[in-house]
Amino acid sequence: MAEQAQFExxxxxxxxxxxxxxxxxxxxxxxxxxxxxxxxxxxxxxEEMRMSKLAELLAVDLSVTSRHVAHxxxxxxxxxxxxxxxxxxxxxxxxxxxxxxLVELSLRTSRLLEERLSDWTDDEVAQLxxxxxxxxxxxxxxxxxxxxxxxxxxxETRTPAIT
Amino acid sequence: MAEQAQFExxxxxxxxxxxxxxxxxxxxxxxxxxxxxxxxxxxxxxEEMRMSKLAELLAVDLSVTSRHVAHxxxxxxxxxxxxxxxxxxxxxxxxxxxxxxLVELSLRTSRLLEERLSDWTDDEVAQLxxxxxxxxxxxxxxxxxxxxxxxxxxxETRTPAIT
DNA sequence: TATTGTTATACTCTATAACTATA
DNA sequence: TATAGTTATAGAGTATAACAATA
Numbered sequence: 001m002a003e004q005a006q007f008e009x010x011x012x013x014x015x016x017x018x019x020x021x022x023x024x025x026x027x028x029x030x031x032x033x034x035x036x037x038x039x040x041x042x043x044x045x046x047e048e049m050r051m052s053k054l055a056e057l058l059a060v061d062l063s064v065t066s067r068h069v070a071h072x073x074x075x076x077x078x079x080x081x082x083x084x085x086x087x088x089x090x091x092x093x094x095x096x097x098x099x100x101x102l103v104e105l106s107l108r109t110s111r112l113l114e115e116r117l118s119d120w121t122d123d124e125v126a127q128l129x130x131x132x133x134x135x136x137x138x139x140x141x142x143x144x145x146x147x148x149x150x151x152x153x154x155x156e157t158r159t160p161a162i163t
Numbered sequence: 164m165a166e167q168a169q170f171e172x173x174x175x176x177x178x179x180x181x182x183x184x185x186x187x188x189x190x191x192x193x194x195x196x197x198x199x200x201x202x203x204x205x206x207x208x209x210e211e212m213r214m215s216k217l218a219e220l221l222a223v224d225l226s227v228t229s230r231h232v233a234h235x236x237x238x239x240x241x242x243x244x245x246x247x248x249x250x251x252x253x254x255x256x257x258x259x260x261x262x263x264x265l266v267e268l269s270l271r272t273s274r275l276l277e278e279r280l281s282d283w284t285d286d287e288v289a290q291l292x293x294x295x296x297x298x299x300x301x302x303x304x305x306x307x308x309x310x311x312x313x314x315x316x317x318x319e320t321r322t323p324a325i326t
Numbered sequence: 327t328a329t330t331g332t333t334a335t336a337c338t339c340t341a342t343a344a345c346t347a348t349a
Numbered sequence: 350t351a352t353a354g355t356t357a358t359a360g361a362g363t364a365t366a367a368c369a370a371t372a
Contacts, residue, residue, distance in 0.1 A: 019222030
């Protein structure tokens with residue numbers, strides 16, 4: 001178990017990596033901002049997905065996902081077919097054009113990282129990835145609503161753990 | 164040197180840590196959002212600083228810094244005294260109230276991290292901090308304007324390292 | 327002329343709430 | 350009734366550009 005000063009430093013560094021993210025964002029094509037790029041990347045990995053699943057992987061609200069998906073769909077990068085098993089659902093899939101776009105994105109970001117991290121070893125990069133992945137796992141599905149009662153939660157505790 | 168797939172994965176994880184940042188943001192006091200918290204944190208560490216220095220540490224544009232600083236100054240958490248050595252400059256310093264606020268912030272974020280990272284060892288946290296710090300260093304002062312020549316950089320290479 | 331900082335404006339990302347249509 | 354997804358709205362964060370004051 002770590003101590004408070006360490007947690008404070010971690011919080012600081014988490015805040016600071018934003019600069020790196022923005023730097024990557026600057027090299028993206030003008031009509032494909034970070035949100036769209038994230039959608040394409042995940043669809044490139046999972047072949048086929050529902051909105052709700054994508055929202056979970058993006059770790060953002062479904063409404064946010066809907067917007068990003070509408071953006072990439074409008075550009076013909078993905079297709080949204082109805083789910084035969086559940087007519088409320090939509091199945092998302094990358095189009096050939098979307099795949100081309102994804103290749104372009106991957107090239108740009110890889111090139112930037114390759115340049116900036118030229119003095120990193122393969123192992124170091126792998127270690128950072130591993131730790132960041134675990135960090136996210138430790139936070140679970142942390143979208144929206146914080147339970148955090150803080151104040152006494154009246155008698156009838158709000159329906160616990162539907163999760 | 165790492166390979167492309169690794170860089171793509173790193174980019175993905177960088178994008179994903181945003182969820183962790185937002186989760187931390189949710190436990191902050193309503194009138195002290197992440198931007199303000201970052202200002203207070205850095206001033207808590209450096210005692211005294213100029214706007215430009217703060218902007219550099221925050222890794223955001225000076226205009227953004229100005230806004231955040233105005234926010235915390237309006238709440239009496241910092242004071243802005245004129246710099247006797249340069250009348251254009253302002254010296255920033257935490258007030259006692261600002262220090263109180265900072266203590267509160269540190270408590271909240273530490274508590275959250277402590278809970279979420281309860282199964283991490285001290286060393287693991289330290290390693291993540293170290294790698295993230297290095298990541299940021301590798302990106303240098305990456306605010307605004309991307310140099311990214313891409314095209315051949317004419318004969319007279321742009322004045323190197325004024326930094 | 328160049329630099330420090332401020333302000334106005336615009337854009338991206340996000341969440342909440344209200345709504346539609348299915349289950 | 351509950352769930353999947355959409356849309357409208359609002360708030361936070363950021364960058365660019367124009368500007369003021371000083372170096």
